[in-house]
Amino acid sequence: MLGTHPQLVVLGTGFGAFNLVKYLKAAYDITVISPRNHFLFTPLLPSTTVGTIEFRSIIEPIRYARKNIRFYHAFAKDLLIAERKVVCTGAADGHEFYVEYDVLVIAVGAENNTFDWIKARLFGRDISQF
Numbered sequence: 001m002l003g004t005h006p007q008l009v010v011l012g013t014g015f016g017a018f019n020l021v022k023y024l025k026a027a028y029d030i031t032v033i034s035p036r037n038h039f040l041f042t043p044l045l046p047s048t049t050v051g052t053i054e055f056r057s058i059i060e061p062i063r064y065a066r067k068n069i070r071f072y073h074a075f076a077k078d079l080l081i082a083e084r085k086v087v088c089t090g091a092a093d094g095h096e097f098y099v100e101y102d103v104l105v106i107a108v109g110a111e112n113n114t115f116d117w118i119k120a121r122l123f124g125r126d127i128s129q130f
C-alpha cells in the first residue's frame, strides 16, 4: 500500500531503474519519474530499425515490474537537495511540479559523447530510444 513507508523516488525506467524497482526487497513507497513509461531492451533496438523484430516486443511497461508504484510521466529537471525535492516537468505538457523523497535513486542513463565532432551532433541520430 502506498503512503505508509519511506518515499523512494526513482528517476528513469532503464536497465538500472527497472531492475531496482523489480527486485527491491526493502519496504518503500516507490515513485518512478521518467519520460518513458516502459523499459526498453536496447540490445534489440537495431533489429527493430530493420524490421526483424517489432517495437512492442522489446519494451516492458514499468508497471509490470511491480504493482502499487506511483508513476509520473515527466523529466526530472532539477534537485532541491536541502528540501529533498525533485523538480519535474511533465513530458506531455511541460507542467512543472515537485516530488518529495526520503531516498532518491538517479538512474537517468548517460548522453553520447560526440567528441565535439559537429557533424555527429547536427546529422547524427540517437538510437538509444524509439
Ligand SMILES: Cc1cc2nc3c(=O)[nH]c(=O)nc-3n(C[C@H](O)[C@H](O)[C@H](O)COP(=O)(O)OP(=O)(O)OC[C@H]3O[C@@H](n4cnc5c(N)ncnc54)[C@H](O)[C@@H]3O)c2cc1C
Binding pocket: 011, 012, 013, 014, 015, 016, 017, 033, 034, 035, 036, 042, 043, 044, 045, 046, 074, 075, 076, 077, 107, 108, 109, 110, 127, 128, 129
Ligand atoms: C543500440 C544499443 C545497444 C546496446 N547493446 C548493449 C548490449 O548488448 N549489452 C550491454 O551490456 N549494453 C548494451 N547497450 C548499453 C545499455 O543499453 C546501457 O548501458 C544501459 O541502458 C544503461 O542503463 P541505465 O539504467 O544507466 O540507463 P538507461 O537504460 O539509458 O535508462 C535511462 C532512463 O532514464 C530516463 N531519463 C532520461 N532523462 C531523464 C530525466 N531527466 N528524468 C527522468 N528520467 C530520465 C530514460 O527515459 C530512461 O528510462 C546498448 C545501448 C544501445 C543504445
